Amino acid sequence: MTTQHDTILLIGHGSRESEGNDEIHRFVAQWRTRQPGWNIEVCFIEFAPPSLHDGLLQAAAGSARVLVLPLILNAAGHVKMEIPEAIEHARAHCPGTEFLYGPHLTACDPILAVLRRNLRQCMATLDMPDPTTTGVVLLGRGASDRQANGDVAKMARWLMEETDHELVDLAFTGITWPRLERVVQRQVQLGMKQVVVLPYYLFTGTLMQRIARQVEHLRQQYPQVRFAQASYFGFEKEIFALLEQRVADLRAGVQDSRLPCDGCKYRELAHDLGHGHSHAHTHAPAPATDAVVHLHQHDHGHSHAPAHDEHHPHSHGVLTA
Structure with a gap:
């Protein structure tokens, strides 16, 4: 498959502040300048359009392959459950498009x-x-x-x-x-x-x-x-280089063997709550072997635990200004 058929879909978290979402759009504009031959699109998990589901479907339109890249530092519920489930939904609606999921930025x-x-x-x-x-x-x-x-x-x-x-x-x-x-x-x-x-x-x-x-x-x-x-650091050259390495790895078929699932207390809970996301993320019917292909950080939702806030009794007088 030639890379001209690829759409690279960058997934931002999204912010209630429009300035944060505007910065991600500026980041994408700079990345397009760095890689003028690439088809780069963006969507957001929350707070800004296009949504994750819409972004995946739009990226699949006219594309033989979509490379999904989370613009996220650490892998929690969004990376481990929400994005993989949205990808499975997109696969079901776009059977002619291959979806590959790259790892988040990670500690590196x-x-x-x-x-x-x-x-x-x-x-x-x-x-x-x-x-x-x-x-x-x-x-x-x-x-x-x-x-x-x-x-x-x-x-x-x-x-x-x-x-x-x-x-x-x-x-x-x-x-x-x-x-x-x-x-x-x-x-x-x-x-x-x-x-x-x-x-x-x-x-x-x-x-x-x-x-x-x-x-x-x-x-x-x-x-x-x-x-x-210090300030935040989304526009540093290292971030662009990391994403470009993710694209190169996905195109080369390099698998990510890091599976942060050990001790995952939400594994059974996620399935009990009706989340059907499977452990295997292959892009073809599963072979009759025990092999499982992981092209990304393995998913298990951690979004079902009650969220602690600054008023929790163990917050020790945390500033909430």
Whole structure:
């Protein structure tokens, strides 16, 4: 199959803030400039059109093959259940089109390079850029999926391994813990004179706005501590390169063997609730063997657990401004 028959469908999360969705459209425009021979489209999981289902059907129109790429850092319920189920729906309605699902961006060295660069830039703004007295907080979105949260923890550890900072912690803006205020409190108690907050986010939105307010509140709460906050990093060259590698891998038939299913407490619950998403994501009738083809992070929904919020009794006075 020639690549001219491919449509590359980029899936963004979507934001209640139109600015965040506009940024994803600008990202797609820049990617089209980088790859003028590619047919690149975009859709959103929520909050913005076209929807995931509409985007898949539109991409399939006139395309022999659709390469589905989540523009998402960590694999939680959206990546593991919603997108695969939407792909199965699209396959049923577009039997003449092949759908291939690539992995999300994941915790990896290119993302680490972006975080290290953001950290260096923040350190350059501080009066005393001493890593031994500067705490770092990697601030992620938070999920009910332990493996998604574990990817953030992995990146925090990698930052410690690759820098001279003695204290690199992780925090989350919602759903899970610890939260930013509590982590900063601990770092101050440990003697940190400066704190760098590194948002683990691709684009702007309501949560990035909340982070800015929280950091400003922390500046007032700890006037003796200097704070620096990095920005999100969706437009970095490493993000484009990662997606281009995903496209190359899918076209070459490279399989993703990472299957974050071990210990998945939602596996049976998802099926009990009527979600028929199967374990095999092949693009032809299943062969009479035990082989299962996985071209993406394996799916199991984690969206059915009650969502924790900032008013949970274990939130320890989390800022909700």
